[in-house]
Amino acid sequence: MTTTSDERTTGAERAASQMAGGDPRLDRLVHRLPPRVGDTVTYLLKPSSRWVRIPSGALLIVGGVLSFLPILGVWMLPLGLALLAEDVPALRSSRSKVLDWVERRKPHWLDPSLSKNERS
Numbered sequence: 045m046t047t048t049s050d051e052r053t054t055g056a057e058r059a060a061s062q063m064a065g066g067d068p069r070l071d072r073l074v075h076r077l078p079p080r081v082g083d084t085v086t087y088l089l090k091p092s093s094r095w096v097r098i099p100s101g102a103l104l105i106v107g108g109v110l111s112f113l114p115i116l117g118v119w120m121l122p123l124g125l126a127l128l129a130e131d132v133p134a135l136r137s138s139r140s141k142v143l144d145w146v147e148r149r150k151p152h153w154l155d156p157s158l159s160k161n162e163r164s
Contacts, residue, residue, distance in 0.1 A: 072156055
């Protein structure tokens with residue numbers, strides 16, 4: 045039985061290292077999300093979820109452009125771009141620059157010891 049649990053641990057570690065393009069800053073931001081949202085984002089960031097991630101990113105971008113309509117909003121645009129950054133190298137460098145900015149200006153966002161309710 046220990047072999048099975050070791051295999052699961054190794055598989056989980058492998059999936060975590062592949063998640064978010066291997067960027068630990070993005071992993072820490074995802075870890076701070078509420079559990080249900082965090083699980084969804086974790087699923088979308090897996091390499092095997094590319095067939096879901098690309099259409100979702102495209103739809104979020106379209107929703108952001110149509111933000112003047114009810115329910116849709118500008119918040120959808122950066123989220124869609126962040127999802128597409130996993131598959132488009134040009135967007136990946138922009139995402140890295142945004143994460144650099146977050147690391148410099150808002151380091152408490154990346155602190156895993158703070159809970160979601162202790163933001164300053």
